[in-house]
Structure formats: C-alpha cells, structure tokens
Amino acid sequence: MSTDYQKAREALGLRLRELRLTAPDGQLTGTALARVLGWPNSRISKLELGKQTATTDDLRQWAEACGQSEAYEELRARLAGFESHIRSWRRQLASGHRPVQDAHNEAQASSAVLRAWESSWVVGVLQTPDYARAVLARSAELHRSPRDIEAAVRARMKRQELLYSGGRKYQILLWEPVLQSLICPPSVLAVQLDRLSGVIGLDTVELGIVPLTASVKVPPGTGFWIYGERQVVTEMWHAEMWLDDAETVTLYGRVWDTLRESAVYGADAQNVINAARRSLNPR
Structure with missing residues (x-):
C-alpha cells in the first residue's frame, strides 16, 4: 500500500476521531459510538487509526452519530481524493x-x-x-x-x-x-x-x-x-x-x-x- 495513501487514510481517521470528541452533546467514547452505530469496538479503532478504509456509508453514519451530519460531505470528499489513486x-x-x-x-x-x-x-x-x-x-x-x-x-x-x-x-x-x-x-x-x-x-x-x-x-x-x-x-x-x-x-x-x-x-x-x-x- 502506498505511503501517500496510508497517510491520507490516517488523516481521515484523525478527522473521524475529532468528530467523535467534539460531538455537540458531549464527547463520545469509542465504546459509546460503537454502541450507537451497532458496530464492534474494533471497527471504531481501526477506522480512527487508519487501519481500515471507510465506506461512504460508514462516513455518513459516523457524522450523524456524532451529531455533525454537515461534516459528511467533507469526509466523502477526503475519501474520494485518495481513492482516485487507490481503487x-x-x-x-x-x-x-x-x-x-x-x-x-x-x-x-x-x-x-x-x-x-x-x-x-x-x-x-x-x-x-x-x-x-x-x-x-x-x-x-x-x-x-x-x-x-x-x-x-x-x-x-x-x-x-x-x-x-x-x-x-x-x-x-x-x-x-x-x-x-x-x-x-x-x-x-x-x-x-x-x-x-x-x-x-x-x-x-x-x-x-x-x-x-x-x-x-x-x-x-x-x-x-x-x-x-x-x-x-x-x-x-x-x-x-x-x-x-x-x-x-x-x-x-x-x-x-x-x-x-x-x-x-x-x-x-x-x-x-x-x-x-x-x-x-x-x-
């Protein structure tokens, strides 16, 4: 996997973590977010650490669960940017x-x-x-x-x-x-x-x-x-x-x-x- 691709995936993971920690109703723990989304805790960790590539649906659900639906388009654009190279x-x-x-x-x-x-x-x-x-x-x-x-x-x-x-x-x-x-x-x-x-x-x-x-x-x-x-x-x-x-x-x-x-x-x-x-x- 290319270094540039991995860096971009890690940067997206940091942004996801930021959204989780700045939720309008108070920061969410990884466990709490996993519970809301119905995901295993490990998936939250892998996405935030850039060890797994999110889907567009993952990004939409994440933004909504963090009470920041407006961030979805930004997240989607980030994903499209690095997936234009690694498909x-x-x-x-x-x-x-x-x-x-x-x-x-x-x-x-x-x-x-x-x-x-x-x-x-x-x-x-x-x-x-x-x-x-x-x-x-x-x-x-x-x-x-x-x-x-x-x-x-x-x-x-x-x-x-x-x-x-x-x-x-x-x-x-x-x-x-x-x-x-x-x-x-x-x-x-x-x-x-x-x-x-x-x-x-x-x-x-x-x-x-x-x-x-x-x-x-x-x-x-x-x-x-x-x-x-x-x-x-x-x-x-x-x-x-x-x-x-x-x-x-x-x-x-x-x-x-x-x-x-x-x-x-x-x-x-x-x-x-x-x-x-x-x-x-x-x-």
Missing part, C-alpha cells in the same frame, strides 16, 4: 466488472502511446472473447463480485477497436510464462496464442516477448500500463492503483525500458509464441 476491488466491483472495463476503455482512448508490461496473463486489448471470459470469471469468483461476465467481455472486446482506429500506438511486453499459463482451458489458450501471432506486424501494435531464457536486469514483478507520460495503472490483489505523480511515471518508464532490452520481436517473438502453441498439442 479497491471491493468498491470497484460492487456493480460488477463492466464499469471497470469502461474506465480502461476511456483511459486508453485518450492516450496516443500506451506501454504495457504483463507477467501473468495476456493484456485485455489482445484477448480473445473466450480467454477474457475465463479471466473475468476467475476474478469474479475470487472477489465474490456480481457476475456480469458477458457485459464485461463485450466492453473489453470494444476496447480492441482502438487497435484499428489509428492515432495511437500500443507497445506491449509479455513474459513468456504468460503464453503457457493455463488460466483458461488449453483449447482456449491455443486460440489466444493464434491471436497473438496475428497481431505481430500490425502497424498499431509493437508486441515483444521476454523469453524465460533471457537475461533480465530487473525482476519481472507485477504487470502495469503507462498511459502516455501522465499515468501508470498497476494491479494488486486488493486494489488497482492509478498513479499520476511525475516521479512514479518516470520510474515505471525506466522499468519498462529495462524490460524491453530483454524482449524479442517480429520473427523471434513469433517463434516463442509458436513453441508455446506446439506444447499444447505435442503430437
């Missing part, structure tokens, strides 16, 4: 996967150059419908989120129109294990690998593969996107991070450039993909 999956997926796909579609449509590194799966803009369906279904199961899988797949497929509309360049690096990971049935992966072979040579896509045998100067790490030179998006198990400070974007750019030094392109990339494809049907 928890619990909140993002509350309405399903479709809104998340729409957000990425919009971000990619507004970028002229998009760089990606992925070490776990094929990036969404190059996925086949069946591969996307498998990935999204696994995610919905993990996060126990609404299963709007078909709507999410359609939204992800719509993003691929950007590959053919011109005006932008996708520079994508995949680690070789991505080509072998059975996050989907072998038959689905086979078609997905054929799809990757098909985009090599497309003028809007520069696809590089980092072979397992390549010497790398930095650990592969987690996947990320760089949108233009203005924003980095990376994904963790608990949240998606949208980072826009210049130093962070520059750092991720250096990581991408370093990984690119180990990548193969064109016919060499095709050979790596074809080898993975043959391994699915060894006979």
Whole structure:
C-alpha cells in the first residue's frame, strides 16, 4: 500500500476521531459510538487509526452519530481524493466488472502511446472473447463480485477497436510464462496464442516477448500500463492503483525500458509464441 495513501487514510481517521470528541452533546467514547452505530469496538479503532478504509456509508453514519451530519460531505470528499489513486476491488466491483472495463476503455482512448508490461496473463486489448471470459470469471469468483461476465467481455472486446482506429500506438511486453499459463482451458489458450501471432506486424501494435531464457536486469514483478507520460495503472490483489505523480511515471518508464532490452520481436517473438502453441498439442 502506498505511503501517500496510508497517510491520507490516517488523516481521515484523525478527522473521524475529532468528530467523535467534539460531538455537540458531549464527547463520545469509542465504546459509546460503537454502541450507537451497532458496530464492534474494533471497527471504531481501526477506522480512527487508519487501519481500515471507510465506506461512504460508514462516513455518513459516523457524522450523524456524532451529531455533525454537515461534516459528511467533507469526509466523502477526503475519501474520494485518495481513492482516485487507490481503487479497491471491493468498491470497484460492487456493480460488477463492466464499469471497470469502461474506465480502461476511456483511459486508453485518450492516450496516443500506451506501454504495457504483463507477467501473468495476456493484456485485455489482445484477448480473445473466450480467454477474457475465463479471466473475468476467475476474478469474479475470487472477489465474490456480481457476475456480469458477458457485459464485461463485450466492453473489453470494444476496447480492441482502438487497435484499428489509428492515432495511437500500443507497445506491449509479455513474459513468456504468460503464453503457457493455463488460466483458461488449453483449447482456449491455443486460440489466444493464434491471436497473438496475428497481431505481430500490425502497424498499431509493437508486441515483444521476454523469453524465460533471457537475461533480465530487473525482476519481472507485477504487470502495469503507462498511459502516455501522465499515468501508470498497476494491479494488486486488493486494489488497482492509478498513479499520476511525475516521479512514479518516470520510474515505471525506466522499468519498462529495462524490460524491453530483454524482449524479442517480429520473427523471434513469433517463434516463442509458436513453441508455446506446439506444447499444447505435442503430437
């Protein structure tokens, strides 16, 4: 979790504590506030110490219980401020996967150059419908989120129109294990690998593969996107991070450039993909 995010969460916790101690009818103890809200005492403590992120409903109830309903809008604005950078999956997926796909579609449509590194799966803009369906279904199961899988797949497929509309360049690096990971049935992966072979040579896509045998100067790490030179998006198990400070974007750019030094392109990339494809049907 980022330091800036944690500091912002702790600052929100201090403000919640202040509201509790300045209640118009006299300061409330944590135990008393928990009783009013019907919450366990530990929840009050975690929120005030910045160890748990409040929901907007938590903030509304807190402000009302402290007799200061007018403070809710301020609290909500504080929460929105730091969650614009750290977007928890619990909140993002509350309405399903479709809104998340729409957000990425919009971000990619507004970028002229998009760089990606992925070490776990094929990036969404190059996925086949069946591969996307498998990935999204696994995610919905993990996060126990609404299963709007078909709507999410359609939204992800719509993003691929950007590959053919011109005006932008996708520079994508995949680690070789991505080509072998059975996050989907072998038959689905086979078609997905054929799809990757098909985009090599497309003028809007520069696809590089980092072979397992390549010497790398930095650990592969987690996947990320760089949108233009203005924003980095990376994904963790608990949240998606949208980072826009210049130093962070520059750092991720250096990581991408370093990984690119180990990548193969064109016919060499095709050979790596074809080898993975043959391994699915060894006979």
